Amino acid sequence: MNNPTTPAAIELRQVTKTYRDATALDNVSLRLEGNRIYGLLGRNGAGKTTLMSVLTGQGFQTSGEALVFGQHPYENDGVLSRICFIRESQRYPEDFSAQRAFKSASLFFKHWDQAFADQLVEEFQLPLKRRIKKLSRGQLSAVGVIIGLASRAEITFFDEPYLGLDAVARQIFYDRLVEDFAAHPRTIILSSHLIDEVANLLEHVVLIDRGRIILDDDAEAIRGTAVTVAGNASAVQSFAAGREVLHRESLGSLASWTVEGRMTNAERAEAAELGLELAPVSLQQLVVRKTMAATDAVLDTDSELEVLK
Template identity: 70%
Template sequence: MTAVIEVKNLTKHYKQTNALDNVSLSIEGGSIYGLLGRNGAGKTTLMSILTAQNFATSGDVKVFGEHPYENARVLSRVCFVRESQKYPDDATPGHAFRAARLFFTNWDQGLADQLIRDFQLPMKQTIKKLSRGQLSAVGVIIGLASRAEITFFDEPYLGLDAVARQIFYDRLLEDYAEHPRTIILSSHLIDEVSNLIEKVIVIDSGTILLDEDTDTLRDRAVTVVGDAAKVDAWATGRDILHREALGRVASVTVLGHLSDAERAEVSASGLDLAPVSLQQLIVRLTQKAGAETQEVR
């Protein structure tokens, strides 16, 4: 697939901190990306630079082959939905949607109307008086109904309850299936979005820790559970991500793909294999990277 975003050696420096540290990545068109990482990892900074709402200290950014800053050809094809979006004091959701309809050429009013009903959004209330969940719904509706060629969702659903978040996920998948585009979904609710995303980018302390297809990433680790002595013997020499024990039972998560023969050997030893969720894997990899960084220092 053709890359719609190219980032090379991108750095953003704030006083004593590198929010982004020599980041390079390529984002292909027609995929749903998960931009994952803990709070303060650099996710919002990266998206802000890609959408020309922030400046890089150094490095190069290309969106649709062009620099996005003050570039109407690029920005008219991009939608950035962020939790901290500001609106005029007297603006209602209707004002926000009418403005979005004028800006985004692919705007679908029918979809917007459906989402307004789904989220039970009070249209006559001013945005500044909306609850946090209702404010999140405004952003979600704009992001989906815009049908922009590239849409960034920067944790826009934090105020939504579980039911409303599921509505968002369902509507996103339904509309993406009918109208494919590039969606970058920033989140720390990894398990919730794991079934949505096709590609994973994990950012930690301003650097790219992972950039892989979701299916490939899921196959990178396995957990073995059973008698502690047998588990430890099996894990000897392997790249251990995490170990925990309760009494004589231990659980070890290791990096690496197991062949069919290796899996059969584990079963024959009386040990059990357990899948590693995407969230568990990313958390453990992030912890491992952090520990290795501390050792270097």
């Protein structure tokens, strides 16, 4: 899989991107193999969109190297024609209808599937002839989702593609994504805040915080790596001894801690002996805990620096 002769679909080498006084990407190195569904997760302003902009040639890094199919994407039509980037607030020319937007997309993307696009139009109940600027927020998102799916580009970036889509429309998106990916494997980078909804679709997860990657692992490797232990506070404390604690909550003599580490059967039995409840931690909870733990670490360093001054 890490065959050095075939370039990765995406590779970042120590990429930094600064805007005036803000650092959007801070020395990011990342290698993503092709034909997988990736989750690009992180808070607003963490650097997700900047990362995708650099990879799609819509921005240029301040330093470092960004490679797509082993080449620089910036002003490189050979690479850009194989990439589809659906932005959160994708803009279209003033007078375009959805139909016209699909027509343009069909000319640009060589694997465009018109029958698939037609099916999606039907499922999303999208008015084809109305001007895009007259569409509702959800319908506008549907236009982007349809282009992203029907283009079948070798790499497709979905940057929060679901704004205004209701739960039913989002489920249609996820279902068609899984089916079409199974039939036509390609690289999908899905940036989303609705982590619980997409968690099971992801093969690999990249979590960004403040321009740095704080988690880069297979979803299956992450699943079950943290557990919430609840019960008598002293029992929780003794059970959690020697483990990384991501989060602590307490209520009177009761405590509920989120600890890292996969539980063995022996440990489960031990927890039961102590009268403790073990509950699984979802990917969304884990992302929240990890991000908050990273924030605490940054704050701690900052205050230590303050003390040193």
